[in-house]
Amino acid sequence: MTITPELLLNFTIAGLMIGVLYALMALGITFIYSIMKMINWAMGEFYMLGSYVQWALVVFLLGADYWFVGIIGSMILVFVVGLIVQRVLISPMFTSGMERRDEYGTVVTIALSLFLRNLMTVLSGPDTRTPGRFLPPVTLGTLPVSGDRFAAFVGALLLIFLFYLLLNYTWVGMAFKASSQNRVGVQTAGINILRIDQAAFAIGVMLAAAAGALLAPVFLVYPSNGAIATVKGFEIIIIGGMGSIPGAVLGAIALGLTESLGSVFISSGLRDVFGFVLLIIILLIKPTGLFGERERLS
Amino acid sequence: MQKRWAHLKNANYLLAGLIVIGLAIAPAWLGDYAKHIVILSLYYVIMAASWNLLAGYTGQFSLAHQSFAALGGYASGLLILYFKVPLVVGFLAAIVTTMLTGYFLGRLVLKMRGIYLAVATWAFSESFRLTIAAAYTYTRGDQGLPVPPLFQSLNPIWYYYLFLALTVVLLLVMYLVLKSPIGSFLRAIKDDELAAMALGVDTVKWKLFIMTFASTIAGIAGFFYAHYIVILSPVMLSFNEIGKIVIMVVFGGLGTFVGPLIGAPVIVILSELMRDLAEWNMVFYSLCVIVIMRTYREGIASLARRVLERFGMRRKIALANDKPTP
Numbered sequence: 001m002t003i004t005p006e007l008l009l010n011f012t013i014a015g016l017m018i019g020v021l022y023a024l025m026a027l028g029i030t031f032i033y034s035i036m037k038m039i040n041w042a043m044g045e046f047y048m049l050g051s052y053v054q055w056a057l058v059v060f061l062l063g064a065d066y067w068f069v070g071i072i073g074s075m076i077l078v079f080v081v082g083l084i085v086q087r088v089l090i091s092p093m094f095t096s097g098m099e100r101r102d103e104y105g106t107v108v109t110i111a112l113s114l115f116l117r118n119l120m121t122v123l124s125g126p127d128t129r130t131p132g133r134f135l136p137p138v139t140l141g142t143l144p145v146s147g148d149r150f151a152a153f154v155g156a157l158l159l160i161f162l163f164y165l166l167l168n169y170t171w172v173g174m175a176f177k178a179s180s181q182n183r184v185g186v187q188t189a190g191i192n193i194l195r196i197d198q199a200a201f202a203i204g205v206m207l208a209a210a211a212g213a214l215l216a217p218v219f220l221v222y223p224s225n226g227a228i229a230t231v232k233g234f235e236i237i238i239i240g241g242m243g244s245i246p247g248a249v250l251g252a253i254a255l256g257l258t259e260s261l262g263s264v265f266i267s268s269g270l271r272d273v274f275g276f277v278l279l280i281i282i283l284l285i286k287p288t289g290l291f292g293e294r295e296r297l298s
Numbered sequence: 299m300q301k302r303w304a305h306l307k308n309a310n311y312l313l314a315g316l317i318v319i320g321l322a323i324a325p326a327w328l329g330d331y332a333k334h335i336v337i338l339s340l341y342y343v344i345m346a347a348s349w350n351l352l353a354g355y356t357g358q359f360s361l362a363h364q365s366f367a368a369l370g371g372y373a374s375g376l377l378i379l380y381f382k383v384p385l386v387v388g389f390l391a392a393i394v395t396t397m398l399t400g401y402f403l404g405r406l407v408l409k410m411r412g413i414y415l416a417v418a419t420w421a422f423s424e425s426f427r428l429t430i431a432a433a434y435t436y437t438r439g440d441q442g443l444p445v446p447p448l449f450q451s452l453n454p455i456w457y458y459y460l461f462l463a464l465t466v467v468l469l470l471v472m473y474l475v476l477k478s479p480i481g482s483f484l485r486a487i488k489d490d491e492l493a494a495m496a497l498g499v500d501t502v503k504w505k506l507f508i509m510t511f512a513s514t515i516a517g518i519a520g521f522f523y524a525h526y527i528v529i530l531s532p533v534m535l536s537f538n539e540i541g542k543i544v545i546m547v548v549f550g551g552l553g554t555f556v557g558p559l560i561g562a563p564v565i566v567i568l569s570e571l572m573r574d575l576a577e578w579n580m581v582f583y584s585l586c587v588i589v590i591m592r593t594y595r596e597g598i599a600s601l602a603r604r605v606l607e608r609f610g611m612r613r614k615i616a617l618a619n620d621k622p623t624p
Contacts, residue, residue, distance in 0.1 A: 033413075037413070038413065039413050039416065039417060089588065089592070092592065100357075102359065102412035102413055102416075103359060103552070104591055105413075106359055106413065106416055107548055107552075107587065107591055108587075108588055108591050108592075110541055110544055111541075111544075111545070111548075111585075111587040111588045111591070112584070112588065113541075114541050114545075114580055114583075114584040115580075115584035115585055115588065118577040118578075118579075118580035118581045118584070119577075119581050121577045122576075122577045122578055122581060227537070231424060234417055234421065235421065237417075238417055238418070242413075242414070242417075269432055272432070273425065273428050273429060273432055276421060276424065276425030277425075279421055280406075280421070280422075280425065283406065283418060283421075284406070287409055287410060287414070288414075
């Protein structure tokens with residue numbers, strides 16, 4: 001295969017497009033981490049839930065013409081699930097005077113991930129489902145792109161923009177940022193930190209569900225489809241630095257480009273390995289990631 | 299108080315001895331399938347106990363443990379397939395590669411704590427899995443790498459005794475390490491690394507040591523397991539595998555020596571008994587883990603001991619009350 005500038009441009013566009021979708025996943029993980037200092041290992045399962053709700057809504061209720069209503073519906077539903085899960089499983093980390101929060105958070109969310117994935121396999125079977133195609137293909141420059149993939153890209157950009165507005169121009173956003181800097185400080189300012197935690201968790205998993213719903217027609221719907229999304233999300237937050245929002249977005253785009261261009265120049269079979277090579281290199285040079293802050297001892 | 303504990307300890311040794319003797323004579327009544335389940339349980343006992351050294355005792359929540367078992371298997375399997383080396387060389391290769399890789403991983407995550415370490419070790423095991431799957435021209439990827447069996451005979455009895463001996467030896471080594479001052483250093487690192495450092499514990503040295511040590515044990519277990527199941531595939535590296543080990547240890551009791559010894563066989567035997575229920579098994583176990591973490595975090599082993607202790611104490615009090623007062 002000869003490499004022409006045109007081809008290079010096409011692969012750059014493809015890399016950017018997938019990068020923005022990765023960013024949605026990574027934002028959720030890093031946002032939850034920045035407030036509660038815990039990693040939600042079940043993030044991919046919320047992505048899976050989002051894609052299943054979208055599939056069910058489109059197939060049984062809405063029909064393919066109203067697919068965008070399905071996306072909003074799945075986001076709302078997973079938001080509510082997130083509120084409940086946080087209340088039952090995560091908030092005891094802070095209310096019951098626990099000593100080893102890291103350990104608890106990791107074990108519980110890993111168990112939750114296995115629970116949701118296997119429960120979905122039991123309930124719906126291991127079959128791969130698709131909500132069908134919603135939109136006709138479009139052409140970007142010389143690159144033909146499936147319409148659904150393009151719609152997912154636009155939807156993800158829109159959500160990232162809304163998330164940015166929420167975080168920077170609203171009172172709640174300020175409270176989120178303050179909580180990520182100092183949990184005790186915001187309490188002295190009269191903010192209920194437990195409510196902030198709950199909202200942050202629900203928003204984080206809602207972003208994952210949005211990614212799942214948007215990508216349902218592209219990457220299809222099956223019980224373990226969240227695994228690859230989790231992998232990409234974690235790679236990005238390590239590359240970008242945990243708890244850093246710009247790190248998540250830039251890391252996601254860097255990963256998208258690396259994968260896309262790496263598969264042109266080196267080999268497309270190794271596509272999934274590039275991210276890890278990038279990650280190990282970053283870990284060796286700067287263990288806290290590009291934008292990560294050094295963790296304080298004790 | 300002191301005396302009662304000593305009494306309990308002797309009883310523990312006695313119980314351990316009885317279980318080993320029981321397992322040694324059990325094959326007389328066990329069928330091939332039952333033997334297979336025991337072998338499987340013993341493999342997971344080694345894996346769970348060695349992972350417990352990292353997560354339970356030192357606070358190094360590694361998610362790369364299953365990859366060391368696979369690494370041991372693949373190192374030996376690949377050498378035997380391509381260079382026709384004898385089994386002993388394969389065994390030594392398994393030990394050396396897992397030891398070196400464990401040391402390397404230990405170095406990589408040395409400065410990381412808690413969640414960072416979990417994510418970094420996870421990244422390591424995922425990249426290892428993807429590399430194995432991507433290099434299918436050498437490793438045969440998902441098709442599986444054929445590995446020669448250790449014994450010519452198809453009778454599982456040889457493997458049964460091999461795994462029994464292996465488990466006893468490795469558990470004894472782990473027990474002695476934990477009883478030695480090293481065990482206290484590790485616990486000190488888990489409780490408060492900074493304080494441990496201030497008290498003169500060489501935290502760098504012992505963290506590297508335990509990572510290398512636990513990885514080597516996993517590598518040895520993986521070597522024998524690979525030559526028992528005679529086929530290796532990237533499934534052995536999947537996240538489900540480490541998930542299973544976490545479930546076993548948490549179920550039995552994280553950071554207790556008997557925890558994994560109870561948790562691993564219980565989970566393996568339950569899964570085999572309820573094979574027809576397939577995914578319901580995992581749903582049930584993960585739910586159990588969530589409930590255990592929410593309610594009684596020390597696990598089943600500790601719960602059982604506490605019940606026994608209370609029972610013992612009651613009896614003693616009853617005896618004391620029965621004595622005629624002078």
